[in-house]
Amino acid sequence: MPISRRTFLGAVATAPFAAGAIWRGAKAPRVAVVGAGAFGGWTALHLRRRGCPVTLIDAWGPGNTRSSSGGETRVIRAIYGADRIYVAMVKRAYELWEQLDSSLYTETGVLWLHRGDDAYVRSSLAHLKDFGFPVDQFALDDAAKRYPQIDFSGIKSAWLERRAGVLSARHACGVVRDAFLKLGGTYRTQLVQPDTKLDADVVVFACGPWLGKLFPEIPIRPTRQEVFYFGTPGGTESFVPPRFPVWIDFGERIVYGIPDIHSRGFKIADDTRGETFDPTSGDRTPSADGAARARRVLSERFPSMANAPLLAAEVCQYENSPDGNLIIDQHPQLKNTWIAGGGSGHGFKLSPAIGEMLADAITIGRDLPKPFALDRLKDAKSGTQFERKS
Numbered sequence: 001m002p003i004s005r006r007t008f009l010g011a012v013a014t015a016p017f018a019a020g021a022i023w024r025g026a027k028a029p030r031v032a033v034v035g036a037g038a039f040g041g042w043t044a045l046h047l048r049r050r051g052c053p054v055t056l057i058d059a060w061g062p063g064n065t066r067s068s069s070g071g072e073t074r075v076i077r078a079i080y081g082a083d084r085i086y087v088a089m090v091k092r093a094y095e096l097w098e099q100l101d102s103s104l105y106t107e108t109g110v111l112w113l114h115r116g117d118d119a120y121v122r123s124s125l126a127h128l129k130d131f132g133f134p135v136d137q138f139a140l141d142d143a144a145k146r147y148p149q150i151d152f153s154g155i156k157s158a159w160l161e162r163r164a165g166v167l168s169a170r171h172a173c174g175v176v177r178d179a180f181l182k183l184g185g186t187y188r189t190q191l192v193q194p195d196t197k198l199d200a201d202v203v204v205f206a207c208g209p210w211l212g213k214l215f216p217e218i219p220i221r222p223t224r225q226e227v228f229y230f231g232t233p234g235g236t237e238s239f240v241p242p243r244f245p246v247w248i249d250f251g252e253r254i255v256y257g258i259p260d261i262h263s264r265g266f267k268i269a270d271d272t273r274g275e276t277f278d279p280t281s282g283d284r285t286p287s288a289d290g291a292a293r294a295r296r297v298l299s300e301r302f303p304s305m306a307n308a309p310l311l312a313a314e315v316c317q318y319e320n321s322p323d324g325n326l327i328i329d330q331h332p333q334l335k336n337t338w339i340a341g342g343g344s345g346h347g348f349k350l351s352p353a354i355g356e357m358l359a360d361a362i363t364i365g366r367d368l369p370k371p372f373a374l375d376r377l378k379d380a381k382s383g384t385q386f387e388r389k390s
């Protein structure tokens with residue numbers, strides 16, 4: 001991939017280090033992590049746990065409203081089609097989220113609803129079994145009895161992934177940063193630019209949707225995504241876990257929702273990629289069209305919510321890689337520079353495992369998974385093809 005040599009050559013003050021440098025016995029490298037979202041925060045925390053002096057830098061703060069980690073909640077689930085590597089990462093991520101702060105997770109289960117083919121779920125079953133994630137297939141009559149809030153019209157198959165649920169998002173980024181500070185890490189508010197000098201041996205760029213701006217040759221396409229919160233009926237917990245799960249409705253579009261957690265409302269979002277979006281200055285006014293579409297889904301699928309008031313909305317962006325897979329790699333030319341990104345609408349849950357992989361690669365030279373390597377994208381342009389992973 002033609003990475004410009006000019007890009008960020010000025011970012012690191014000291015001499016570049018060899019690929020996969022092993023620091024055993026030597027002084028731990030001083031690391032600057034640019035970006036305090038989920039990916040950068042966890043990477044900084046793992047590096048600090050390994051004894052590296054680490055400075056975490058963000059232009060607007062951990063989990064800020066412009067960042068991709070900036071919303072209220074994110075789904076964690078292990079069904080990932082035939083992609084075994086992600087199931088393994090979800091397993092590890094569960095352990096790390098739990099160790100950090102178990103209150104960040106609410107178990108709800110995820111109900112997978114299919115109007116057509118359910119091959120995505122079926123192709124995951126063997127991996128789920130291996131990693132200990134229980135899944136039940138429902139007869140539709142039973143599903144309707146268990147979830148009277150849902151109208152199952154048009155649904156051909158329903159699966160419940162039991163060990164799955166919801167993570168706090170922006171709040172978790174602050175918790176990760178605070179854990180990092182407690183271990184003696186340094187945090188700084190700064191906008192890093194190509195001519196910024198960073199006093200570090202190694203720099204990690206975990207800049208989410210901004211990665212493509214900083215490294216124009218890395219094909220990340222931010223897309224505009226809208227999320228709506230509707231008010232549930234008063235005095236009942238029918239849309240609150242454990243009575244109501246996260247749900248994903250696989251129709252022509254893929255729409256999903258999160259129960260009323262933290263009393264914020266019934267969250268509903270459309271996973272279809274929106275238009276290309278500028279994360280710094282893009283207009284975050286929710287669209288009337290998006291709200292109307294969300295309400296149509298509500299009235300068809302959750303009739304008692306048909307006239308629910310709209311309480312709030314968020315406009316966020318996915319940071320899509322061309323194939324929907326993560327990008328976790330060493331820069332091919334700047335050997336003291338590492339990249340973590342490409343969350344593509346599904347990366348948040350994985351962030352503890354991503355940070356751990358990267359910290360191991362930097363400190364002990366452990367290989368990173370090939371599916372996340374930059375060279376797979378050498379012929380890709382951002383936005384050419386999107387394989388959905390979220």
Ligand SMILES: Cc1cc2nc3c(=O)[nH]c(=O)nc-3n(C[C@H](O)[C@H](O)[C@H](O)COP(=O)(O)OP(=O)(O)OC[C@H]3O[C@@H](n4cnc5c(N)ncnc54)[C@H](O)[C@@H]3O)c2cc1C
Nearest residue numbers: 035037038039059068069075192208316343346347348349
């Ligand atoms: C609406 C929506 C729903 C989603 N749903 C899910 C879900 O259910 N489950 C799931 O697992 N994932 C989900 N995702 C994806 C997930 O949230 C993201 O992939 C993940 O949060 C990306 O984290 P990040 O750290 O890479 O990026 P970010 O959170 O964007 O962090 C990057 C940080 O870098 C900083 N930065 C950028 N440039 C600079 C600079 N030059 N100098 C200093 N700082 C800089 C920014 O301020 C920002 O804080 C969803 C995303 C969206 C938008």
